[in-house]
Amino acid sequence: MIYLQPDSTNMKVKPEISFENLEVAFASKTDGELKKMYFIFATINNNLAVSVGTKLANWAFALKFPIKGVMKKTMFGHFCGGESIEDCQHSVDKLSEFNVKTILDYSVEGEGDEKSFEATKQEILRTIDRSAGDEHIPFAVFKVTGLGDYKIMTKIQNGKKLSNKDQLAFEKTKQRVDELCHAAFTVGTKILADAEDSWYQDVLETMVYEAMEKYNKEKCVVYNTFQMYRHDMLDRLKKAHENAQKKGYILGAKLVRGAYMEKERERAEKKGYNSPIQPDKASTDRDYNAALEYCIENIDTIGLVSGSHNEQSNLKLAMLLPQFNIKSNDERVYFAQLYGMSDTISFNLAHAGFNVVKYVPYGPVEKVMPYLSRRAEENTSVAGQSGREFDLIKREIERRKNKRITNNK
Ligand SMILES: Cc1cc2nc3c(=O)[nH]c(=O)nc-3n(C[C@H](O)[C@H](O)[C@H](O)COP(=O)(O)OP(=O)(O)OC[C@H]3O[C@@H](n4cnc5c(N)ncnc54)[C@H](O)[C@@H]3O)c2cc1C
Numbered sequence: 342m343i344y345l346q347p348d349s350t351n352m353k354v355k356p357e358i359s360f361e362n363l364e365v366a367f368a369s370k371t372d373g374e375l376k377k378m379y380f381i382f383a384t385i386n387n388n389l390a391v392s393v394g395t396k397l398a399n400w401a402f403a404l405k406f407p408i409k410g411v412m413k414k415t416m417f418g419h420f421c422g423g424e425s426i427e428d429c430q431h432s433v434d435k436l437s438e439f440n441v442k443t444i445l446d447y448s449v450e451g452e453g454d455e456k457s458f459e460a461t462k463q464e465i466l467r468t469i470d471r472s473a474g475d476e477h478i479p480f481a482v483f484k485v486t487g488l489g490d491y492k493i494m495t496k497i498q499n500g501k502k503l504s505n506k507d508q509l510a511f512e513k514t515k516q517r518v519d520e521l522c523h524a525a526f527t528v529g530t531k532i533l534a535d536a537e538d539s540w541y542q543d544v545l546e547t548m549v550y551e552a553m554e555k556y557n558k559e560k561c562v563v564y565n566t567f568q569m570y571r572h573d574m575l576d577r578l579k580k581a582h583e584n585a586q587k588k589g590y591i592l593g594a595k596l597v598r599g600a601y602m603e604k605e606r607e608r609a610e611k612k613g614y615n616s617p618i619q620p621d622k623a624s625t626d627r628d629y630n631a632a633l634e635y636c637i638e639n640i641d642t643i644g645l646v647s648g649s650h651n652e653q654s655n656l657k658l659a660m661l662l663p664q665f666n667i668k669s670n671d672e673r674v675y676f677a678q679l680y681g682m683s684d685t686i687s688f689n690l691a692h693a694g695f696n697v698v699k700y701v702p703y704g705p706v707e708k709v710m711p712y713l714s715r716r717a718e719e720n721t722s723v724a725g726q727s728g729r730e731f732d733l734i735k736r737e738i739e740r741r742k743n744k745r746i747t748n749n750k
Contacts, residue, residue: 489514561644
């Protein structure tokens with residue numbers, strides 16, 4: 342069992358937390374919801390069921406079979422807040438009841454044309470408006486590839502000359518990024534730029550740093566994402582911080598391990614360049630934890646969001662705060678997880694007084710399918726993660742059963 346025992350003097354941290362406190366972790370779930378979770382995790386624990394199920398669901402949507410209802414009651418219902426911002430209200434309320442905050446994450450992958458980039462921007466502006474003045478929704482989020490063509494960004498990163506048409510499209514992408522960051526700044530919310538593929542990430546980051554320079558002078562509004570599965574990322578984080586200090590703004594740093602490892606490795610091998618990915622998981626873990634330390638040591642000039650389901654990293658950050666005399670609910674430090682995953686971590690941290698926020702994905706069911714496929718694949722491919730969640734769900738069902746028996750005696 343993992344325990345946290347910070348020196349709680351002046352800290353709003355309860356003296357001890359355990360990520361295995363099942364009662365706290367599943368307090369928001371009814372018996373019926375818990376059974377549904379059991380069914381979902383039993384399914385995604387099975388590689389064959391995930392691979393066949395994902396293909397079947399995609400075909401069914403393509404052939405217009407009426408499977409929306411089933412999806413809403415299963416995978417979609419578990420991992421998403423709904424089809425619209427309004428639908429997500431139920432999740433926002435449920436999470437906030439337990440001191441967990443929400444990031445409304447429009448998880449639709451667009452058609453890749455100007456019309457869809459514009460529509461995505463408008464939708465994210467709506468999430469920013471929705472978060473205005475609502476302490477339960479402290480962040481908005483966007484993916485740059487939802488706002489502009491990654492192929493143009495790839496050309497720029499490769500030093501290729503752009504046609505006039507591409508140049509114009511790229512200017513529009515930059516304007517959209519700025520518009521979102523400006524809107525967040527204006528309404529007083531924070532905004533995260535997700536990290537994506539290494540072959541255009543430099544271009545994406547340049548836009549995000551330009552926005553930081555404009556909007557992060559007084560407080561941290563705009564955050565870049567650092568993928569610690571890249572062997573160059575710890576250095577890049579430090580350089581970004583040095584640069585922010587030179588230019589006089591606060592660095593917004595969301596740390597993640599990284600979601601696209603297989604794709605990165607495959608591309609590097611196919612194209613014959615050195616893979617940007619760390620040689621092994623231990624190296625990623627080492628750099629993730631070193632990055633947490635670096636951010637906390639420099640917390641006066643960094644805003645930190647730690648996006649992870651890894652127990653050790655969450656525990657490490659929870660212990661770093663009291664060590665550096667930082668209050669658990671200090672606005673500069675957030676723990677972040679995805680909706681429907683690692684509730685044991687989120688709810689126990691929130692219960693102990695830390696700032697915890699969940700990405701709550703939403704969008705029309707059929708359009709959120711790529712997001713759901715990634716969640717299912719991630720849960721099967723990431724060693725032990727869904728197995729562990731499944732185990733905890735089974736134990737909570739058993740705990741409730743035993744409690745009922747004892748109460749009835
Ligand atoms: C709130 C939130 C926001 C996120 N935003 C982004 C984002 O913007 N961009 C993005 O790319 N991802 C994002 N992710 C996903 C994230 O990058 C991870 O894929 C996911 O969280 C799993 O990592 P973990 O820290 O939770 O824990 P773990 O389960 O401990 O780590 C699994 C991760 O370790 C790394 N890894 C596994 N095996 C190896 C290996 N052999 N060699 C090297 N590294 C290895 C991979 O990154 C893998 O995903 C986000 C996750 C969260 C929770």
